[in-house]
Amino acid sequence: MSDIPKADELFKSIDYNPPLTGWMETPVDFSPGHWCYPAKPEKIAYMDKKLPGLWGTPRTWVPSDEDWKLPANWKETVVNGFRERLKKFRSLQLFMDICVRCGACADKCHYFIGSGDPKNMPVLRAELMRSVYRGEFTLAGKILSKLTGSRVMEEDVLKEWFIYFYQCTQCRRCSLFCPYGIDTAEMTMMARELMHLVGLNTNWIMEPVSNCNITGNHLGIQPHAFKDIVDFMVDDIEEVTGRRVKAPLNEKGHEILFITPSGDVFADPGIYTFMGYLLLFDYLDLDYTLSTYASEGGNFGSFTNNESMKKLNAKMYAEAERLGCKWILGGECGHMWRVIHQYMDTMNGDTQWSGMTTPKSPITGTVFDTAAATKMLHITEFTADLIKHNKLKLDPSRNDHLRVTFHDSCNPARGMGLLEEPRYVLKSVCNNFFEMPPATIREQTFCCAGGSGLNTDEIMEIRLRGGLPRGNALRYVQEKHGVNLMACICAIDRATLIPLADYWAPGVTISGTHELVANALVLEEGEVRTMDMRQEPLPGFEDEDDDWTPPNMEDA
Numbered sequence: 001m002s003d004i005p006k007a008d009e010l011f012k013s014i015d016y017n018p019p020l021t022g023w024m025e026t027p028v029d030f031s032p033g034h035w036c037y038p039a040k041p042e043k044i045a046y047m048d049k050k051l052p053g054l055w056g057t058p059r060t061w062v063p064s065d066e067d068w069k070l071p072a073n074w075k076e077t078v079v080n081g082f083r084e085r086l087k088k089f090r091s092l093q094l095f096m097d098i099c100v101r102c103g104a105c106a107d108k109c110h111y112f113i114g115s116g117d118p119k120n121m122p123v124l125r126a127e128l129m130r131s132v133y134r135g136e137f138t139l140a141g142k143i144l145s146k147l148t149g150s151r152v153m154e155e156d157v158l159k160e161w162f163i164y165f166y167q168c169t170q171c172r173r174c175s176l177f178c179p180y181g182i183d184t185a186e187m188t189m190m191a192r193e194l195m196h197l198v199g200l201n202t203n204w205i206m207e208p209v210s211n212c213n214i215t216g217n218h219l220g221i222q223p224h225a226f227k228d229i230v231d232f233m234v235d236d237i238e239e240v241t242g243r244r245v246k247a248p249l250n251e252k253g254h255e256i257l258f259i260t261p262s263g264d265v266f267a268d269p270g271i272y273t274f275m276g277y278l279l280l281f282d283y284l285d286l287d288y289t290l291s292t293y294a295s296e297g298g299n300f301g302s303f304t305n306n307e308s309m310k311k312l313n314a315k316m317y318a319e320a321e322r323l324g325c326k327w328i329l330g331g332e333c334g335h336m337w338r339v340i341h342q343y344m345d346t347m348n349g350d351t352q353w354s355g356m357t358t359p360k361s362p363i364t365g366t367v368f369d370t371a372a373a374t375k376m377l378h379i380t381e382f383t384a385d386l387i388k389h390n391k392l393k394l395d396p397s398r399n400d401h402l403r404v405t406f407h408d409s410c411n412p413a414r415g416m417g418l419l420e421e422p423r424y425v426l427k428s429v430c431n432n433f434f435e436m437p438p439a440t441i442r443e444q445t446f447c448c449a450g451g452s453g454l455n456t457d458e459i460m461e462i463r464l465r466g467g468l469p470r471g472n473a474l475r476y477v478q479e480k481h482g483v484n485l486m487a488c489i490c491a492i493d494r495a496t497l498i499p500l501a502d503y504w505a506p507g508v509t510i511s512g513t514h515e516l517v518a519n520a521l522v523l524e525e526g527e528v529r530t531m532d533m534r535q536e537p538l539p540g541f542e543d544e545d546d547d548w549t550p551p552n553m554e555d556a
Contacts, residue, residue: 004461007503011468016116023124024131024151028160035063036166036456039206044199046210051307055206056199063162068155074198075153079136081194082153086137092190095182096133099126105174105184110447111167114465119164122174122184128164129191132157162200165191167462169454170303171410171447188452193305201304205453208300212312216293217262218300223250223292229265230290233275240531243523245282248289250323255362256288257320260331260379261298263491264512270494272533273332273512277379279533280514283392283521284363288329294319297336298491302343303453310347313339317348317375320356327359328376332512334451334490338415340374364389378412380489380513384421387428393522396431398529400539402485403432404516405477407470407497408445409490419443422489422513429520434481440473450496463496464503471504478505487513 005013019026041058048055061069071077086093105122107113112120119125127149134141134150141150151157170185178184195201208218215222221229230247238244248254260277264270281288294316301308320328330336339347359368359377366385371377386392406426412418419442427433440446449466450456464471477483486501486508488494494510501508519532530541 004464007471010461010465014114014116014465014468018118023118023127024146026119028156028163030064030159030163032064033459033461035163035459036202036204036454037458038063039201039203043203043206043210044201047206047213047308050213051305051311053197054305054307055196055201059199061199063159068159068200070155070158070198074158077197078158078194079153081197082133083137085190085193086133089186089190091183091186095126095184095187096130098180099123099130099182100180101127102179104177104179105182108174108177110169110171110173110449110469111462111466114449114468115462119160120167125164125168126182126184126187128157128161129187158195158198158200161191162195165195166202166454167466169410169447169449169451169466171451172414173410173444173447176414176443189302192303196304202453202456204456205300205303208298208453209304209308209312212296212300212315215295216291216315217265217296218298219262219266221262221265221295223295226265226292226295230278233271233278236535237275237279237533240533240535241279241523241529243279243282245278247278250292251289252323254287254289254323255326256286256329257294257316257323257325257327258288258290258329258331259294259297259316261333261336261491262296263298263495264331265295267491267495269498269509269511269515269534270491272515272518273494275533276512276514276516276518277331279518279521279523280383280392283523284386287362289323289325291319291323297330297333299335299339300453302335302339306347309339309343313344314348317356320375324355326355326357327371329359329379329382330376331379332489332491332514334409334411334415334492337378337418338411340376341416345373361385363391378416378418378421378489380418380421380425383514383517384424387425392517394429394517394520395522396429396520398519398532398538399430399516400432402430402516403434403481403483404430404485404487405434405436405474405481405483406441407436407448407474407486407488407493408441409488409493410445410447410451412489413445414443418489422487425513425517426487429516434477434483436473436477440469446470446473448490448493448496448500450500451492455492455496460499464500467496467500467504470497471500474501474508475505478508483508485509485511487511487516489513 044058135152168188175183211220264274301312356375358372446469497510
């Protein structure tokens with residue numbers, strides 16, 4: 001990030017004055033740093049074999065070049081695709097017609113707040129698409145043209161779409177403030193789906209989608225490698241706790257299939273969250289299994305098209321059926337849960353999967369009726385229920401070195417209303433918990449600025465600008481309450497919030513919620529634990545050995 005301005009310089013550079021030219025005449029900046037790298041041709045070619053006709057022609061192209069090597073019939077493809085989706089998705093037709101451009105959403109987008117670019121106002125970003133709708137599909141737009149804010153689909157319009165619809169994280173904060181309930185995120189999804197038809201794809205999205213079709217997870221982890229990683233976690237848990245936990249893989253006949261995002265398998269700090277899951281399940285003697293084939297809860301298909309999203313969602317249920325599991329317990333993820341709670345019932349059709357039942361905790365007996373249709377329960381709902389029924393022995397003082405705040409991840413918060421459960425869990429395992437300002441949390445939470453496939457380094461300045469609102473709220477509680485850790489329940493957040501915090505609130509670290517649960521979990525009466533899940537000294541053990549080093553480091 002050496003070429004990115006320092007935080008105070010970036011903040012001072014934001015200009016909210018509108019440009020002198022109208023929005024249709026204002027040029028778009030195609031210089032590097034303003035776009036994500038296009039997808040590798042081999043990823044497009046592979047996906048075209050799996051879901052033909054949705055991805056355009058595989059090719060190498062660069063957005064800063066004049067020629068994007070679009071197919072000869074690109075305009076017909078986009079316009080016809082637009083027409084088909086207007087008929088297929090009633091919400092899209094409504095969103096095209098009912099906006100009155102009141103501007104209630106204008107200052108609600110984190111990217112607009114951080115950039116000052118009017119085309120990042122949700123109302124104007126949507127107008128990029130709505131103007132084409134009027135120009136191509138309405139009589140008034142065809143006759144009166146620009147008098148109605150209309151334009152037809154041309155190459156410069158499509159290129160503008162590519163820049164700005166990949167500066168939308170589909171967080172849906174703008175929809176919260178719309179008096180008509182317009183969901184700009186769904187318009188972004190449709191715009192991306194249309195761009196995919198002519199090969200305007202980004203690699204940070206398409207490579208995970210391709211990998212998930214091949215190996216069952218976004219990172220392309222093969223089954224044997226997944227097992228090795230889990231085994232390493234089991235070793236680390238034993239180093240911390242002295243307890244050798246069970247981690248069943250691909251075993252048939254268990255009641256529960258546990259699925260978490262692959263970011264928890266591979267990346268720091270997600271691995272500590274995964275270790276927290278394993279320790280909790282062993283403590284409960286939970287009847288569960290992991291799968292090396294459905295080793296991904298996340299769904300990057302939701303950033304491409306309806307068909308890909310549907311396919312990747314279905315793989316979890318197919319594996320649950322294969323293994324004979326009754327229901328699915330899901331880890332701390334974002335877009336996995338938006339897909340399940342907002343699209344699955346209608347997208348995948350009949351969700352009464354053979355042999356699967358409404359989730360019921362085998363520990364407390366609680367039946368989670370809200371998961372009756374999906375057969376899938378969020379881990380924080382499961383753990384909050386355990387704590388409520390006094391099924392966990394916890395020592396929150398083990399987290400006393402942490403002063404914790406909570407980031408409401410957009411998809412679980414706005415997408416499924418998961419607001420109280422993670423807070424209940426955190427307050428049960430931490431003595432020092434502090435909320436960020438009310439207008440920045442819960443339903444009004446600000447995005448990490450790296451969701452919907454935008455967690456990629458080539459647009460780091462855009463991400464950090466978009467992260468200003470969250471970073472500002474974090475800096476506030478850091479200065480007022482000494483907050484030094486922000487917990488969340490999303491694997492993408494656990495990755496994107498690290499550079500955001502380092503930039504806007506240096507000194508704050510990021511964790512998952514179940515890492516803190518594992519720290520506090522008392523495994524047996526009189527247990528003395530000296531390390532947390534990161535193998536760092538717990539409060540009271542810092543000076544036990546002046547030459548203390550993390551276990552296994554001396555032999556590394």
